Amino acid sequence: MDSLxxxxxxxxxxxxxxxxxxxxxHWHSPDAGIVASYTPSEENVKDHFGIFRGVDQVEAFAxxxxxxxxxxxxxxxxxxxxxxxKQIFTPIFLGIGPVKFHNYLEKGDTFIxxxxxxxxxxxxxxxDGRIYKVTKGLDLDKYFSTYNDDRLLNYDLSRDxxxxxxxxGVTGRAxxxxxxx
Numbered sequence: 001m002d003s004l005x006x007x008x009x010x011x012x013x014x015x016x017x018x019x020x021x022x023x024x025x026h027w028h029s030p031d032a033g034i035v036a037s038y039t040p041s042e043e044n045v046k047d048h049f050g051i052f053r054g055v056d057q058v059e060a061f062a063x064x065x066x067x068x069x070x071x072x073x074x075x076x077x078x079x080x081x082x083x084x085x086k087q088i089f090t091p092i093f094l095g096i097g098p099v100k101f102h103n104y105l106e107k108g109d110t111f112i113x114x115x116x117x118x119x120x121x122x123x124x125x126x127x128d129g130r131i132y133k134v135t136k137g138l139d140l141d142k143y144f145s146t147y148n149d150d151r152l153l154n155y156d157l158s159r160d161x162x163x164x165x166x167x168x169g170v171t172g173r174a175x176x177x178x179x180x181x
Contacts, residue, residue, distance in 0.1 A: 003028035014091045021060035027144040033116040036064035045107045052105040065115025066172040067091050070125040089174035097169030110134045124173040132161035
């Protein structure tokens with residue numbers, strides 16, 4: 001497996017199915033970063049006036065970036081399946097640096113999380129990145145089929161994307177489940 005493209009997020013994420021805020025991986029370079037999308041549902045905005053809250057955006061970004069990318073690297077390192085990885089580790093959110101919100105998201109707005117890996121060591125990963133709202137009808141798989149590391153590092157996107165948030169220092173770590181007991 002060269003990347004997460006074609007893999008279902010539920011297979012990768014260590015979260016339970018009710019907490020997954022990620023629909024699809026569109027581009028992934030294991031040493032550089034990832035682009036993934038999500039479209040908030042009615043359940044995601046319930047009791048929040050139809051708005052997908054900033055805290056949920058941060059969680060969606062973390063799942064798409066630090067959790068997905070670190071799980072990929074750890075699975076490769078251990079030579080196991082994602083299922084086996086889930087039996088060993090639990091993801092822990094360690095921290096976040098500055099976050100700037102420029103826009104908002106509503107139910108039905110598809111957005112992408114673009115994460116750039118800034119640190120990875122001992123099952124701990126940090127990413128910087130951005131969240132962009134996507135113009136309705138844009139084929140994300142086709143758009144990102146020619147993406148590369150340089151474009152990722154420069155957040156090179158067309159006007160079909162609207163900046164929603166900038167995030168720095170999103171950090172998490174996978175800890176052994178046996179340590180939680």
